[in-house]
Amino acid sequence: MGNLLEVKNLSISFTQYVEGLNRHDLKVISDLTIDVDEAEIVAILGSSGSGKSLLAHSILGILPYNSHVTGEIKYKGNVLTQELKEELRGKEICLIPQSVNFLDPLMxxxxxxIGECKDEKEHDEKKIKQREIFARYGLDESVDDLYPFELSGGMARKVLLSTALxxxxNLLIADEPTPGLDSQSVKETIEDIKNLKQQGKGVLLITHEIDVALKTADRIAIFYSGYVIEINTVENFINQENLLHPYTKVLIDALPRNGFNFAEGVQPLDVVEGCPYYENCPIRSDKCRNEKPELIEHEGIMIRCFNFKEANDES
Ligand SMILES: Nc1ncnc2c1ncn2[C@@H]1O[C@H](COP(=O)(O)OP(=O)(O)O)[C@@H](O)[C@H]1O
Ligand SMILES: [Mg+2]
Structure with a gap:
């Protein structure tokens, strides 16, 4: 097994012009490091507006023109240049986009x-597959000839899903694939994602639904204020005593009350000098105010915190 996708120290910011010529840099993703192995599903859990779709779009090479990116993305050990992204996009690397606006209104x-095919034979083969997948998601034959504007929101989501599948x-980036789907289709989606893994493929599952992450993923990465603050195994999310970051603990504790939905808290987006969780942290020290912790490995868990050890030793 090897690394399929490696994202290292990725930062994404936007240059904004406020009141004419005042330039302002809005940093959305900071120093993001994450990897996906073959035959592995990694979930990224973050509240809305935390930069999850931007991460997906940066891997696919479809970021908006006013974005500024630093860091490195590798696929199978090769740096993903814009050229390579375009070559692999829709083939080896597929996206289930969050927005139904990704559908072509004229097609x-x-x-x-089915997408582009090199000849009629390939088209016929893919047509059979398309019908089979559509049927599995409850889209009957009459749907095949519809245009996007004739679809309900749920149907459009299923078309996007089928298109990727x-x-x-070899690598699927699923950007919030389940909201708006009926429960049977959510089950079907989770099954399909797991099937990819069984076939040795890798999946980056972007979601704000912890339930879906727990049912599907091998590892879960927690996003806070543009930073990955912890990457831990799904077993530890279920048993909880091996969760390390204070924010992750608060998040998991709050889940039954939140109906197992990711809390929509306010997260600072202004560039802070120290730890992004400083203001809310129960185990903060003076160091955390002025210095930013790096994402480090601790017994196979990735954690961005100076004080997690002390906190865990006490309990
Ligand atoms: N084209 C853009 N120009 C400026 N800011 C943007 C642009 N696209 C996204 N953003 C900013 O990035 C943030 C994260 O967006 P997004 O990745 O869609 O979040 P998520 O998918 O986690 O909900 C948004 O809240 C917005 O402030
Ligand atoms: Mg999004």
């Missing part, structure tokens, strides 16, 4: 799911 949905990606 029948079955044809966009038809291409048998």
């Amino acid at each position: 029948k949905v079955s044809e966009q799911a 038809i291409n048998d990606p």
Whole structure:
């Protein structure tokens, strides 16, 4: 088994012009490091607006023109240049986009799911696959000839999902694939994602639904204020005593009350000097105010905190 995807120290910011010529840099993702192995599902859990879709778009090479990116993304050990991203996109690396605006309004949905083919033979083969996947998601034959504007929101989501799955990606980036789906289709989606893993493929599952992450992923990364603050195994999320970051603990403790939905808290987006969780942290020390902890490895767990050891020793 090897690393399929490696994201190292990725930062994404936007240059904004406020009141004419005043330039302002809005940093959305800071120093993000994460990897996905073959036959592995890694979930990224973060509240809305935390930069999850931007992460997906940076891997696919479809960031907006006004974004500024630093850091490195590798696929199978090779640096993903814009050129390589475009070559692999929709083939080896597929995206289930969060927004249904990714559908082409002028193209029948079955044809966009099938995508470009080199000849008629390939088209016929993919047509069979498209019908089979659509049927599995409850989209009957009458849907094939519809245009996106004729679909309900749920149907559009299923078309996006099918489009990614038809291409048998080696790496799937699923950006919030389940909201708006009926429970049967959520189950089906989770099954399909797990099937990819069984076939040795890698999946980066972006979600704010911890329930979906727990049911699907091998590892879960927690996003806070643009930083990955912890990457831990799903077993530890279920048993909890091996969770390390104070924010992760608060998050998991709060879950039954939140109906197992990710809390929509206010997270500072202004660039802070110290730890992004400083203001809310029960185990903070003076060091945390002025110095930013790095993401370090501790017994196979990735953690961004100076004081987690002391906190765990006490309990
Ligand atoms: N084109 C853009 N220009 C400026 N800021 C943007 C742009 N796109 C996204 N952002 C900023 O990045 C933040 C994160 O966006 P996004 O990745 O869509 O969050 P998420 O998917 O986690 O909900 C947004 O809240 C917004 O402030
Ligand atoms: Mg998003």
